[in-house]
Amino acid sequence: MTSSQSPRRLVIRNLGVETTRHGVAVTLVDDVSLDVRAGETLALVGASGCGKSLTCAASLDAAPPGVRRTTGSIAIDGVEQAPADIRGRLVATILQNPRSAFNPVRTMRQHAMEGPAARGAPAASREQRVRAAMADAGLEDVDRILDLHPFEMSGGMLQRMMIALALASGAPFLFADEPTTDLDLIVQRDILNLLLRLTRRQGLGVLLVTHDMGVVAALADRVAVMDAGRIIETAPVMDIFNRPTHPVTRNLLDAHLSLYPGRSAA
Amino acid sequence: MTSLDGELTGDLAGDGLPPPHAHGRASFWREARWPARMAAVVACALALIAILSPWVTPHDPNAVDLAIRLQPADAVYWLGTDHLGRDILSRLMAGAAVSLGSVAVAMALILTAGIIIGGTAGFLGGRVDQAIMRVADVFLTFPTIVMALFMVGALGVGLTNVIIAIAVTHWAWYARMVRGIVLSLRRRDFIAASRLAGASPAQTFVRHLLPATMAQLLVLATLDIGHIMLHVSGLSFLGLGVTAPTAEWGVMIADAREYVWTEPLLMFWPGLALFISVMALNTLGDALRDRLDPSLRAEHGH
Amino acid sequence: MSALARRNQGVESRRRTDWTMARFILRRLLLLPVMLLAASVVIFLMLRLGPSDPALDYLRLSRVPPTPQALDEARRALGLDLPLIAQYADWLWKALRLDFGQSYVTSRPVLPDLLHYLPATLQLAGAALVITLAVSVPLGVWAARYRDGLPDQIVRLIAAIGVSMPNFWLGFLLALLFSVHLGWLPAMGRDGWSSLIMPAAAISFMTLSINARLLRASMLEAAGQRHVAWARLRGLSPRTVERSHVLRNALLPVITATGMYVGELIGGALVIESIFGWPGVGRYAVSAIFNRDYPVIQCFTLLMVAIFVICNLIVDIIYAWADPRVRLAAESAP
Numbered sequence: 001m002t003s004s005q006s007p008r009r010l011v012i013r014n015l016g017v018e019t020t021r022h023g024v025a026v027t028l029v030d031d032v033s034l035d036v037r038a039g040e041t042l043a044l045v046g047a048s049g050c051g052k053s054l055t056c057a058a059s060l061d062a063a064p065p066g067v068r069r070t071t072g073s074i075a076i077d078g079v080e081q082a083p084a085d086i087r088g089r090l091v092a093t094i095l096q097n098p099r100s101a102f103n104p105v106r107t108m109r110q111h112a113m114e115g116p117a118a119r120g121a122p123a124a125s126r127e128q129r130v131r132a133a134m135a136d137a138g139l140e141d142v143d144r145i146l147d148l149h150p151f152e153m154s155g156g157m158l159q160r161m162m163i164a165l166a167l168a169s170g171a172p173f174l175f176a177d178e179p180t181t182d183l184d185l186i187v188q189r190d191i192l193n194l195l196l197r198l199t200r201r202q203g204l205g206v207l208l209v210t211h212d213m214g215v216v217a218a219l220a221d222r223v224a225v226m227d228a229g230r231i232i233e234t235a236p237v238m239d240i241f242n243r244p245t246h247p248v249t250r251n252l253l254d255a256h257l258s259l260y261p262g263r264s265a266a
Numbered sequence: 267m268t269s270l271d272g273e274l275t276g277d278l279a280g281d282g283l284p285p286p287h288a289h290g291r292a293s294f295w296r297e298a299r300w301p302a303r304m305a306a307v308v309a310c311a312l313a314l315i316a317i318l319s320p321w322v323t324p325h326d327p328n329a330v331d332l333a334i335r336l337q338p339a340d341a342v343y344w345l346g347t348d349h350l351g352r353d354i355l356s357r358l359m360a361g362a363a364v365s366l367g368s369v370a371v372a373m374a375l376i377l378t379a380g381i382i383i384g385g386t387a388g389f390l391g392g393r394v395d396q397a398i399m400r401v402a403d404v405f406l407t408f409p410t411i412v413m414a415l416f417m418v419g420a421l422g423v424g425l426t427n428v429i430i431a432i433a434v435t436h437w438a439w440y441a442r443m444v445r446g447i448v449l450s451l452r453r454r455d456f457i458a459a460s461r462l463a464g465a466s467p468a469q470t471f472v473r474h475l476l477p478a479t480m481a482q483l484l485v486l487a488t489l490d491i492g493h494i495m496l497h498v499s500g501l502s503f504l505g506l507g508v509t510a511p512t513a514e515w516g517v518m519i520a521d522a523r524e525y526v527w528t529e530p531l532l533m534f535w536p537g538l539a540l541f542i543s544v545m546a547l548n549t550l551g552d553a554l555r556d557r558l559d560p561s562l563r564a565e566h567g568h
Numbered sequence: 569m570s571a572l573a574r575r576n577q578g579v580e581s582r583r584r585t586d587w588t589m590a591r592f593i594l595r596r597l598l599l600l601p602v603m604l605l606a607a608s609v610v611i612f613l614m615l616r617l618g619p620s621d622p623a624l625d626y627l628r629l630s631r632v633p634p635t636p637q638a639l640d641e642a643r644r645a646l647g648l649d650l651p652l653i654a655q656y657a658d659w660l661w662k663a664l665r666l667d668f669g670q671s672y673v674t675s676r677p678v679l680p681d682l683l684h685y686l687p688a689t690l691q692l693a694g695a696a697l698v699i700t701l702a703v704s705v706p707l708g709v710w711a712a713r714y715r716d717g718l719p720d721q722i723v724r725l726i727a728a729i730g731v732s733m734p735n736f737w738l739g740f741l742l743a744l745l746f747s748v749h750l751g752w753l754p755a756m757g758r759d760g761w762s763s764l765i766m767p768a769a770a771i772s773f774m775t776l777s778i779n780a781r782l783l784r785a786s787m788l789e790a791a792g793q794r795h796v797a798w799a800r801l802r803g804l805s806p807r808t809v810e811r812s813h814v815l816r817n818a819l820l821p822v823i824t825a826t827g828m829y830v831g832e833l834i835g836g837a838l839v840i841e842s843i844f845g846w847p848g849v850g851r852y853a854v855s856a857i858f859n860r861d862y863p864v865i866q867c868f869t870l871l872m873v874a875i876f877v878i879c880n881l882i883v884d885i886i887y888a889w890a891d892p893r894v895r896l897a898a899e900s901a902p
Contacts, residue, residue, distance in 0.1 A: 062801050065792060088803020101798040103813050105820075105891055114812065118804045149892050165802065404606075407880070409831025411838060412872040416611065419857040419865040420618040496734050500839050503736050504854050519737060523843075530744050537737030545732035 007076050010036040010173045010205055015072030017058045029055050030229040041206040043220035051229040052209045056175045060087050092166035096178035098158035102150040109146040115169055133168035138194055156187035173205045192218050213256035225249045302553035308546035316363040323356035327513050336529055348532055358539055360513040368429050369495045373487055375433035380440025388448025405438035418506045428507045432498055447479045485558050488551035492544035499540055515540045592888050592895050596881050607873045612656050615862055623648055625860040629672040669863035678867045688758055689848035692837040695768035704776040708783025723780055730777025735836050739770035739843040756845035767844045771836035775829045782825055786818040820891055827883040831876055
């Protein structure tokens with residue numbers, strides 16, 4: 001990146017993902033396009049199994065074994081990018097269930113040093129940046145934590161560590177795949193607040209995958225609704241909540257609002 | 267399950283199980299690939315030769331005739347003669363009976379011991395189970411050849427003792443497996459029903475638990491039998507097994523030792539027979555395992 | 569546990585210090601004499617309760633006719649008329665002073681003779697272990713990297729042959745090829761590196777086959793783990809991911825399996841030695857078995873057990889160093 005201005009827009013265009021089951025090709029994601037802008041959080045919602053996590057992973061060529069991306073491209077500020085070039089550099093990823101995302105036999109420090117080393121950051125400043133990021137993510141006692149292994153830490157701490165690593169990478173875009181789903185309610189709230197604060201402060205462009213409309217209400221600026229591998233509606237968050245157009249969107253809202261008796265979708 | 271997994275196993279019946287197939291021996295033949303088929307053919311051929319060997323050998327395997335010793339292959343003696351003038355081919359065939367037979371006996375002993383000991387441990391549970399499993403663990407951790415050597419040392423030299431030694435060194439794995447299965451099935455309803463109907467523990471075990479364990483035992487046995495064959499022939503090669511003049515592949519190689527540099531074929535044929543047999547049994551075992559119980563893929567060698 | 573309690577409990581953390589490693593090693597070391605003791609009891613009992621009569625064998629090997637008188641005398645001399653426990657106590661007392669009796673055949677002290685031949689066997693087994701690991705690890709990685717491709721098929725074929733081939737047959741074949749036909753390597757004797765290669769290779773073929781398959785399976789399993797996916801998402805290069813996250817984790821089962829290989833390799837050495845005229849402990853032990861030379865059999869078995877237990881201890885220590893979950897969890901265990 002030679003531009004001195006930080007990137008403004010990430011576009012995923014015509015993403016298609018396929019797998020083979022019992023010899024038959026099955027389409028899991030069909031012609032999905034998403035538009036993530038700096039300083040803005042785009043929520044990608046849908047029921048479980050609709051293909052939203054796959055969209056995130058496959059757009060960066062990190063689909064699970066046996067699943068392949070058939071079409072699609074990812075472009076930053078209009079320039080098409082090779083996923084291998086932008087992973088970890090221009091797009092950071094945080095996942096749900098942070099415990100299994102860390103290597104069980106390596107310490108936090110070892111994890112933290114890998115990223116900068118891959119990016120070719122100067123050795124002296126690596127630890128500095130990570131420490132600052134960890135503090136930003138709300139982790140106290142940074143020295144002690146860096147020496148810990150994943151099994152020695154709680155879920156909330158691991159998720160904060162994950163966020164810290166994303167911050168430390170300096171990537172302007174963040175893909176957050178259900179980052180609060182496996183956490184306790186109190187910890188969930190903390191992490192959501194943290195994400196909100198950090199993304200506002202850093203001006204990150206966030207693609208937030210979630211099935212929880214409460215999270216959408218808390219964090220999102222715009223919402224894309226997905227069903228059976230396709231995007232069926234994209235709109236600003238208030239429009240989605242007040243004037244949903246697609247039946248699937250309406251169902252999602254109804255299910256969510258049914259938790260709060262006395263309300264229903266428009 | 268993460269949302270990613272959820273999306274992969276979503277609507278279609280991708281439930282992670284292998285595609286269903288028909289059961290029974292006929293379908294095994296139909297569905298097996300060519301290595302498995304060849305292995306099955308070879309294994310059957312060997313078994314046949316072993317069983318029929320007293321009647322099928324072209325010459326008497328023990329007929330010594332020093333006048334014709336160390337002759338190359340010709341029309342009469344298809345693989346030539348050994349250092350005592352005996353027909354190599356006939357000795358190979360007779361050796362099949364001994365090599366395969368001793369392994370079969372050893373395997374039978376191992377399975378019996380495994381079923382009885384493991385079944386008892388699993389069925390009775392509690393202290394008995396713990397004690398038995400401790401003992402089994404000791405046997406499991408020690409190297410088989412050293413233990414076998416010691417057993418032969420304690421019991422004396424001879425094929426019977428080699429078989430016993432091999433059985434003693436190998437039973438523990440099977441006992442553990444049987445115990446595991448029995449433990450997992452013990453609480454099921456059909457066991458309780460059987461007991462309520464008045465069956466004794468032994469009867470319940472035999473009639474209900476045994477069939478369930480047989481499939482896995484069979485797979486483990488065929489996977490293991492090649493390995494056991496190598497151990498038996500190794501001990502015989504050292505001279506601790508059969509006594510002369512009995513033909514056995516390991517012993518034949520040992521006998522051919524002096525002539526390795528001048529008449530290498532003497533050593534070659536019995537070794538080749540061993541190699542082919544073990545390879546066939548291993549391939550067969552792999553095919554059986556892939557069909558019946560792919561979860562056993564992990565190595566458990568001795 | 570409520571979320572609040574969990575927050576209060578905070579982190580269940582342990583500072584990793586050298587002390588935890590030392591404590592782990594110490595605890596495992598204490599097991600060693602216990603296992604040896606237990607093994608010695610079993611060995612002793614089996615021999616004494618076995619079908620043969622040591623007095624008879626002693627006389628036979630000393631070439632004394634087994635008259636009833638001679639038998640009585642022999643029994644008394646060997647201490648066989650004492651109760652079993654007394655016999656064992658006597659044996660144990662002497663054993664603790666490293667006196668394992670004298671061979672019925674040579675009348676020489678047993679332990680020094682065994683220790684004289686032992687290094688050669690250990691060298692052979694050790695070389696075989698090195699070959700096993702040095703060959704099987706690259707093969708396993710290669711097969712996993714090109715799963716179902718040509719490298720995978722090749723490794724699968726090699727492994728299938730390796731687990732089926734009798735090592736003594738392979739030894740002869742290698743000797744024929746490399747000594748007789750090509751003249752590259754010496755066939756007999758223990759004389760420098762060139763004489764070590766063939767026997768070590770013959771012994772290691774089976775274990776390297778097993779290990780290559782194990783590592784391949786282990787790598788494929790490790791590659792499917794989520795932390796590997798996240799490592800890629802963080803922008804690490806495929807090579808780095810393979811090395812630091814797949815291989816690093818996949819090697820753990822291999823370490824465990826190595827304990828098992830040690831047994832097979834030593835056993836293999838005992839068999840192969842005679843083929844290559846390798847002056848190890850195998851020949852001594854086998855002839856002792858033939859002759860029913862009980863002091864030698866007893867001491868030999870105990871020695872082998874001790875070596876095996878020590879090797880497994882080393883393997884366990886290496887594993888604990890490699891997998892922090894083992895070493896740190898052991899601390900919190902009651």
